[in-house]
Amino acid sequence: MGFRIAVIGGGNMGTAFVSGILGKGLMQPRELCVVEPDARRRGELSRQLGCEVFEAPCEAIRSSECLLLAVKPQIFPECADILAPYVDQTPLCVSLMAGVSLSTLQKNLPVVSSFVRAMPNLAARVCQGVTGYYVGSQLEPETESFLKEIFASVGFSLRLGSEQLVDACTALAGSGPGFLFAILEAFVKSGKEFGFTAKESEELVSYTVLGSLALWRTSSSSLSDLREQVTSKGGTTEAGLNVFLERDLDGSIREALTAAFRRAVELSGS
Numbered sequence: 001m002g003f004r005i006a007v008i009g010g011g012n013m014g015t016a017f018v019s020g021i022l023g024k025g026l027m028q029p030r031e032l033c034v035v036e037p038d039a040r041r042r043g044e045l046s047r048q049l050g051c052e053v054f055e056a057p058c059e060a061i062r063s064s065e066c067l068l069l070a071v072k073p074q075i076f077p078e079c080a081d082i083l084a085p086y087v088d089q090t091p092l093c094v095s096l097m098a099g100v101s102l103s104t105l106q107k108n109l110p111v112v113s114s115f116v117r118a119m120p121n122l123a124a125r126v127c128q129g130v131t132g133y134y135v136g137s138q139l140e141p142e143t144e145s146f147l148k149e150i151f152a153s154v155g156f157s158l159r160l161g162s163e164q165l166v167d168a169c170t171a172l173a174g175s176g177p178g179f180l181f182a183i184l185e186a187f188v189k190s191g192k193e194f195g196f197t198a199k200e201s202e203e204l205v206s207y208t209v210l211g212s213l214a215l216w217r218t219s220s221s222s223l224s225d226l227r228e229q230v231t232s233k234g235g236t237t238e239a240g241l242n243v244f245l246e247r248d249l250d251g252s253i254r255e256a257l258t259a260a261f262r263r264a265v266e267l268s269g270s
């Protein structure tokens with residue numbers, strides 16, 4: 001497509017996207033550049049991924065059609081000030097920053113024509129991420145389909161119908177791995193209390209999760225149907241599920257997600 005992307009911030013997310021894009025052959029290393037102040041990360045990025053890496057924004061940014069913002073939200077205003085002199089030709093800016101609203105993006109980078117707010121999750125590092133994205137203004141169909149390919153290079157993506165859904169996506173998919181890790185930690189801990197070694201317990205739990213997900217994703221049954229299939233009357237699963245029911249597991253999960261959503265709204269002020 002003859003597109004150049006400048007990735008601002010070569011940390012976890014910036015690197016995940018660069019390696020996804022290059023790994024899927026979507027772009028060549030010469031079509032990407034990264035701005036990253038940390039010398040060690042700069043060395044790794046240029047050695048492992050072969051793209052140009054700069055310590056600070058410079059003229060090379062000016063020739064990019066897309067900026068991918070992957071810095072921490074709290075440093076964004078300061079970063080935008082340093083970046084602004086080099087972005088006069090940039091038609092598109094994709095922000096991966098949690099809690100930075102479109103209006104804040106526009107206020108800090110007024111010369112950019114179009115903004116996209118995206119919320120990936122950590123599994124982007126292994127190309128199995130989930131990215132919800134909201135397109136702030138109409139894009140050329142060619143640009144939009146290229147953008148979709150970029151998100152697809154790090155996993156599954158979903159175009160969102162409103163900016164508020166970015167905050168909902170932050171709660172469900174952005175924080176989701178953290179919630180699931182906490183639940184799985186409790187499973188592993190219980191396994192160890194039953195007498196399994198840590199390794200045995202981790203294997204039992206992780207393969208159970210993988211198998212359950214495979215059953216769900218490959219069958220036409222709903223989650224409720226699948227749950228019923230493994231719950232015989234008076235059996236072991238029913239005994240455990242009754243505890244979830246008594247302790248209102250549904251309610252706890254709903255409250256946790258609502259708390260995460262409220263915090264995302266609060267942070268982005270959207």
Ligand SMILES: NC(=O)c1ccc[n+]([C@@H]2O[C@H](COP(=O)([O-])OP(=O)(O)OC[C@H]3O[C@@H](n4cnc5c(N)ncnc54)[C@H](OP(=O)(O)O)[C@@H]3O)[C@@H](O)[C@H]2O)c1
Nearest residue numbers: 009011012013035038070071072073079096097098120122
């Ligand atoms: N990690 C996740 O699971 C996740 C999920 C969804 C969204 N996000 C969003 O993705 C963004 C990046 O998160 P991350 O986990 O990748 O953070 P990170 O690993 O800390 O990466 C941010 C990078 O930006 C660099 N940086 C600092 N100032 C800069 C500047 N002025 N110009 C260019 N680069 C600069 C940092 O360098 P120094 O370390 O030297 O300061 C760091 O390497 C955040 O806004 C976050 O909200 C992350």
